[in-house]
Amino acid sequence: MSERLLGIDDLSVSFDTPEGAARAVDRVSFALNRGETLGLVGESGCGKSVTSLSILGLIPSPPGKTDAGRILFEDRNLLEIGPEALRRIRGRDISMIFQEPMTSLNPVLPVGRQVAEPLRVHRGLSRARALAQAAEWLERVKIPAARRRLGDYPHQLSGGMRQRVMIAMAMVCRPKLLIADEPTTALDVTIQAQILSLMVGLKEETGMSLLLITHNLGVVAQMASRVVVMYAGQVVEEALVADLFDRPFHPYTQGLLRSMPRLGGCGAGRACRLTEIPGIVPAITEALVGCRFAARCPHAFDRCRAEAPQLFEIRRGQQARCWLQEFPERRRADA
Numbered sequence: 001m002s003e004r005l006l007g008i009d010d011l012s013v014s015f016d017t018p019e020g021a022a023r024a025v026d027r028v029s030f031a032l033n034r035g036e037t038l039g040l041v042g043e044s045g046c047g048k049s050v051t052s053l054s055i056l057g058l059i060p061s062p063p064g065k066t067d068a069g070r071i072l073f074e075d076r077n078l079l080e081i082g083p084e085a086l087r088r089i090r091g092r093d094i095s096m097i098f099q100e101p102m103t104s105l106n107p108v109l110p111v112g113r114q115v116a117e118p119l120r121v122h123r124g125l126s127r128a129r130a131l132a133q134a135a136e137w138l139e140r141v142k143i144p145a146a147r148r149r150l151g152d153y154p155h156q157l158s159g160g161m162r163q164r165v166m167i168a169m170a171m172v173c174r175p176k177l178l179i180a181d182e183p184t185t186a187l188d189v190t191i192q193a194q195i196l197s198l199m200v201g202l203k204e205e206t207g208m209s210l211l212l213i214t215h216n217l218g219v220v221a222q223m224a225s226r227v228v229v230m231y232a233g234q235v236v237e238e239a240l241v242a243d244l245f246d247r248p249f250h251p252y253t254q255g256l257l258r259s260m261p262r263l264g265g266c267g268a269g270r271a272c273r274l275t276e277i278p279g280i281v282p283a284i285t286e287a288l289v290g291c292r293f294a295a296r297c298p299h300a301f302d303r304c305r306a307e308a309p310q311l312f313e314i315r316r317g318q319q320a321r322c323w324l325q326e327f328p329e330r331r332r333a334d335a
Contacts, residue, residue, distance in 0.1 A: 004072075005209050006032040006055070006177060011069035013050050016062060019285040024050045026233040027069070032177070037203065037210040039224035039241070041217060041256070045281060046230040048213045049099075052179050055211075056096060057086045073177070092122040095170035099182040101162035105154040111165045112138070112150025118173050137168040141198060160191035167198065174206050181213045196223060217260055221245060226317075229253050232281055232292040235311065239318035249320040251297045251335075252277070291323065298335035299324060 013025040025047040032038045040048050053059050055071055057078065071078040073094065078086060098104040106114055115137060116130035125133070131150060138146035141164040154162055163183065170178055180199065184192035200223060203210050212224055220227050220241060227244050229237040229252065237250040248254045258275040279296035282288055291297070294304040303323050312325035324331050 003033050004031050005034045005036075005074065006211070007070070007072040008051065008055075009070040009072065011051065011054060011071065012067040013047075013054055013059060013064060014067050015064045017285060019283075022284045023067075024064075024233055024284060025054070028230070028233070028235055029069075030228045030235060030238060032209050032211055034176075034209055035207050036226065037212060037224045039220035039227040040211060040213045040230065041215060041220055041227060042230035043215055043256075043281065045284075047233040048230055049181055051230075052096065052181055052211065052213055055179065056090050056094060057083070088122070091118045091175075092173045093175055094177045094179065095173070095175040096179040096181065097163075097166050097170050097183045099185055101159070101166045102154060104166060105162060107154055110151045110153060111157065112152075115165065115168045115172055118169065122173050133172065134168070137172050138165070140202075141165075141168045141171075142194075143168075160187055160195065163187060163191075163195055164198070167195070167202070171202055171206070175208060177209045177211065178203070179211045179213070182215070183212075184216075184219070185214075192219075199223070217245075217256060229256070232288070233284055234292060234321060236293065236322070237318075237320040238311075239314075243315070243318050247318075249314045249318065249325070250293075250322050251299055251324075252293050253320075255296075291321075299331050301327070301330050303327070 008028055008030050011025055011028045012023065015022045015024055028047065028051055040051065042048055050059065054066060055078065059066065066079055073089070105111065112131055112134050115134035119125045119130040119133055120127065135147045135150055138149060143149055143161055143164050157165065183199070184195050187195065196219065199210070212220065214220060224241050227239060227241050228235055229250065231252050237244070237248070237253045244253065245257065248257055255275070255277040259277065261274060277296055282292055282295070290305040290307055291300070291309055294300040297304065309321050309323045311319045311321050313319050314325060
């Protein structure tokens, strides 16, 4: 059996807008192995969520469309199978936790019925057996008085409990791949820690693979083994988590890390000042020439503005889309 579970190969996705075609994802490639946790990071609008929705065939068409590439799940191209075959995979073999549970859960159905539905669709269980297993999963995700909550509606639950219901729905069929799209963004810090701990425990128990989509590098450091950094629709760096934090190569990755708050300051009683990345992300409706980060990069030189870089191998297991690999003398020591 192949070690690779998921392979994204030169994926490009665009949306029709009044300003023209917007390339939200531009030739993105990465792989996820069995049992691995991969972090997909970048600021809002970089293409993380569009990439994840493409895996499950959830890009609305129109206005969205897949322009090129392959999405290989267990060596089967999900872009070439029919809607019915994709529905059999979605929720059974690949599940997703969405960013905002209040807009993802059905407001007019009890949560017990919503957790039980995948078991009825994919496992053929009776209503009674499916509800019994739904109650077990609500208990496993640590919802208090879980069996009494089966008849509750989403608005009757707190934000943290709604997110736990989403996790139960995603896990009830024991998928091979779980996609978590900003699973803790709307929660306070204490509940975030509980949700992340819950996801780690379920992953270790089931052996599933986890694609964790976030803008929070602290969450990535805690949970992932590898990380892919996206900027303006492209992958700009990929590395093992330890290498990315110890030796980030791409100026954008370095900027993200410098913008993270640090406990304990910078030593000798000095406080660390958060560093912003100047400028704004280029509009994806523009005809982009050169490196997409060049206008914001302190190391940019003429070639950066004229020619788009490829992904260069920096060291074993790490690659970056940056001309500084070819011209290291161009890196400014003071930036």
